[in-house]
Amino acid sequence: MEENNNIKRLIQLYFGKRFSRSGRILFGRWLRAEDGMKEKTAALQNCWEESVTDVTEETLEDWDGLLRCLQPETVFQQTVLSFQRKLKYAAVIALMLLTGAATFFATDRLKPARHVEMAELFVPYGKSRQVILPDSSRVWVNAGSLLVYPKDFTDAETRTVYLTGEASFAVQKDKEKPFIVKTTYLAVQALGTLFTVVSYPGDSCTSAILEKGSIKVDVRSDEHQSEILKPNEQLIYSHTAHTVTVQPVDASLYRLKRSGYLIYENVPFSLLMSSLERRFNVTIHYNSQKYAGESYNVKFAPHETLEDVLNVLHQLVGIHYKIKENVVFIN
Known part of the structure; x- marks a missing residue:
């Protein structure tokens, strides 16, 4: 069902x-x-x-x-x-x-020259999933995400998977077959590493975060040179400004996120709300102008409920909220 x-x-x-x-x-x-x-x-x-x-x-x-x-x-x-x-x-x-x-x-430019049987993993709001790929690489797929990958990498020149949403990848080494994650705007290549890619529809940017190893990130529009990330670095590509920014980040936080923590560092209110919608499978209504221009830093434990989270935001930000079934109204 x-x-x-x-x-x-x-x-x-x-x-x-x-x-x-x-x-x-x-x-x-x-x-x-x-x-x-x-x-x-x-x-x-x-x-x-x-x-x-x-x-x-x-x-x-x-x-x-x-x-x-x-x-x-x-x-x-x-x-x-x-x-x-x-x-x-x-x-x-x-x-x-x-x-x-x-x-x-x-015009499917991603279609391979030969027939490749694909598998898919769609994770609905309020859920998260883990999947082991055919090469034994491990993927943690977040809520509201779709991962598509070949059922067999044996005859492929690369190990290419396609992502809409957010996922972390622990990649098995194979120098002969680079591992590539493709999103709308970025192609992230790794040989053996641990990294996260965030590419949700509707977000203003796409990002790649490296925990271990090394990754090469290409903007698929060919407007920028390839960037090689080192551990604890994050690449952010702006969809509107078409700019690439590489900045330091505490990548260990993403290990906590895979354990169920919600961690936000300098994120705008809109991204915070979008993340909560995916996590708790709700719709949140709020005045976007009221909270525009502000960034927020907050962390929530895996066991905390939606009401726990909103109570914390009430104390930190001063929001007032009302929950009606799976809809949240913030004043």
Whole structure:
């Protein structure tokens, strides 16, 4: 049941335009994967039933073309859809076209030259997960994040994974196959190291933090030279200013974060609230202008509840709040 809810939420997030271009590409890979196909199909049908969309012969042609992209040829030839079923899913394709999904099927620059079976891990709000990759590298994936990776690195030249959200990586050494984490704006390469990448949709920046070893960080727009980070350094790329900043940081704090701590150092109120929304699976309403321009430093233990956190913020910042089910109102 939880897995079905995760699939529904991921598809709802997509149609709600919550993903960046890279996120849409990752969504496309996840949608094409065979795992959970029955549940994905049911969720897409539910999207159609809740929408009002006109279906034309041109839409049906788009549907047939999309099937050829989604499935291997042998599978497509064995798939026989009734005209009525085509109508239903063609409506979903129309929704995808309206939300820009056609771009990642037509221009997926991340698509490998050969077929690679991909696995995906979507972590909903209020959760965190650990996963062991095929090369025995360990990944801690934070709430509201999507990680897509090959099920087998054997024949690949690199060990490339794709991230939307936040994750920490403990990478196994393999000099012949560099380990690369790709996000919308950054490509982070490591040979054997421990680091964190933060790349949430909607955030104003993407960052990479190094705890051990060495990583090379490239801005994917090729506007900047590669940066080599040393332990206890953080690279921040601004999405709006297109600037790169490297600064010292206490990387040991990220070890505590993997243990469940919430740690904020010089973060704006908006990022603090976004993080709490992901951690506690709530929606927080507040006056963004009232708290603009201020930075906050605070730490919360793993056992502290949402109300504990808000009480601390009340004492430190002076906020007044009201909780109604899974919605928080801050005055």
